[in-house]
Ligand SMILES: Nc1ncnc2c1ncn2[C@@H]1O[C@H](COP(=O)(O)OP(=O)(O)O)[C@@H](O)[C@H]1O
C-alpha cells in the first residue's frame with residue numbers, strides 16, 4: 093500500500109490566502125451545512141412537522157374556542173409561520189456547539205481557510221432550511237383554508253420580514269451555540285425559543301392576557317413582527333409595528349453578530 | 363545535524379502557560395526535511411501543546427516557532443497550506459460520510475473538485491475504508507475514525523505532517539498498519555513530527571528522538587543513542603533458592619548482571635536471540651533450577667530514569683547505568 097504514489101496531486105506550496113479561496117471555502121461550508129440539515133433527521137422533522145402539528149391543533153382543536161373576529165385560521169397562520177421559522181433557526185445552536193466541542197474545529201483551523209466560513213455555513217443552511225419549512229407550512233395552511241389577501245408586493249414584504257426574522261433568530265442561536273459548553277445546553281436554548289411565541293400575539297390577541305403577561309407580550313420583539321406579517325398577508329392594520337419590528341431585528345443583529353464574532357474568535361484562538 | 367538538509371520544523375525556546383500553570387518551559391526542537399522526529403514523553407509532558415503550537419492552533423507566550431521558514435503566528439496561512447495535522451483525537455465530521463469528509467477537506471485544501479473526489483476514493487481504498495465510504499462517520503469504530511482522520515490529513519499530499527499519538531489505543535494490527543503508512547510517507551520524502559509514549563514506536567520509525575518531560579526536552583538524539591543510555595534488552599531469570607542464584611552468577615560471570623536478592627531474580631543485558639541462547643547454554647551443566655524466564659525491552663521509564671539520572675552531568679551525555687532498586691552484582 094502506498095499513500096502517495098497513485099496520485100498525481102502536486103505537493104502544495106506555501107501560499108497566502110486568496111480572495112477566490114474564501115469564496116470557494118464558503119461554498120464548501122454551505123454545502124456542508126445543507127448536508128447536515130438533510131442528514132440530521134430529528135432536527136428536520138422537528139422544524140417542519142412540529143409547526144404543522146401546531147397548525148392543525150390550533151385550527152381544528154382550539155380554533156372553535158378562540159374568537160378573533162375573522163376566521164381563526166387566518167389569524168393564527170402568520171404566528172405559526174414565525175414559530176416554525178424561529179424554532180427551526182434555534183436548532184442551529186446545537187450544530188454550532190457540536191462543531192466547537194468536537195475535534196472538527198481543530199481540523200478546520202489547521203486548514204488554509206477563512207475559519208469564519210464555518211459559521212457562515214450554519215447561517216446559510218439555516219436560512220435555506222427555514223425558508224423551505226416556512227413555505228411548506230404555508231402550503232399546508234392554504235390547503236386547509238388559509239386565504240391571504242396579500243398583493244404580490246405584500247408577499248415580497250412578508251417574505252422579506254420572515255427572512256429577516258430567520259436571520260436574526262439564526263444569529264441569536266449561533267451566539268448561544270458558541271456560549272453553550274454542551275449540545276444539551278444548546279438544545280435547552282431551542283426549547284426556550286419555542287415558548288416565546290406563546291406569550292405574543294401569535295395565537296391570541298395580547299389584550300386577552302393578564303396585565304403582567306400583556307405588558308411583556310406587547311413589548312417583546314415577536315409581537316410587532318407577527319403583526320407586520322399578519323398585516324401584509326391579511327390586510328389587518330399594521331400601524332407602527334413594521335418599523336418597530338425592523339428596529340428590533342436590526343438592534344438584535346447589531347448586538348448578537350459582533351458578540352458571536354468575538355466569541356468565535358476567542359474560542360478558536362486558545 | 364547532517365549538512366545539506368534543511369530544517370523544516372523549528373521550535374526555539376517555546377514557553378506556554380495555561381493560566382498560572384506553566385506547560386512548556388523552553389522547548390527546543392528541529393526536524394530536517396524528509397526525516398521524522400519522534401517527540402517521546404509521558405502523559406501531560408507537553409506533546410500535544412507543542413504540536414498544537416507548531417500547527418498554528420495555539421498561541422504561545424514566548425519563543426519562536428517556524429515551519430518551512432514561515433512564522434506560525436504571523437504567517438499561519440502559508441504554514442496551513444503545507445501541513446497536515448492528525449490530532450490526538452480524531453477530528454472528522456460525524457454527520458458526513460467518510461467520502462464526504464475527504465472530499466470536503468480536499469476542497470478546503472483548494473484541490474479542484476474532480477481532484478478532491480479522485481483523491482478521496484484513492485485514500486478510502488488505501489486505508490481500507492471502501493465498505494464504509496458511504497456511511498456516516500458516527501457509525502465508525504475508533505480505529506476507522508483514526509484512519510479516516512489520517513487520510514484527511516494526507517489528501518492534499520502535504521510535505522509536512524504532524525501526528526499526535528497516532529497509535530495510542532490501537533490494537534496491534536492497526537498499529538502495524540499505521541506504522542506501514544508512516545514508513546511509506548517517509549519514503550515519499552514527507553517531513554514528520556510524531557508524538558508517542560512508546561519508546562518502541564520511536565525506535566521503529568524515527569530518525570531522531572526528542573524526549574520531553576514536564577515541558578522541557580530532556581534528551582535528544584537518534585534512537586540508538588538513547589537506547590545506548592539505557593542498555594539493550596534484558597533477560598530475567600528467576601530462581602527458587604538463593605544458592606541456585608549464586609551458582610548461576612558464578613557461571614555467568616556477567617558484569618551487566620543485576621540481582622534482586624529478595625525476589626531471587628537475575629537480570630542480564632542481552633543482544634538478540636542468539637545471545638539469549640548462549641547464556642542459557644552456559645547454565646546447561648550447572649545444577650540450578652530456573653523457575654521463570656522473561657525478556658524485557660527498555661521502556662520509556664528506563665529512558666527517563668537514565669536521562670534524569672544523568673541530567674546533573676554537564677550536558678546529559680554521560681552514560682548511566684539503570685539500577686532501579688536492584689543491586690549491581
Ligand atoms: N487548555 C488547557 N488548559 C489548562 N491546562 C492544559 C490545557 N491543555 C493542556 N493542559 C495541561 O498542560 C499539560 C500538558 O498537556 P499536553 O500537551 O496535552 O500533554 P501530552 O500531550 O504530552 O499528554 C498537562 O498537564 C495538561 O493538563
Ligand SMILES: [Mg+2]
Pocket residue numbers: 406409410411450526527
Ligand atoms: Mg497529548
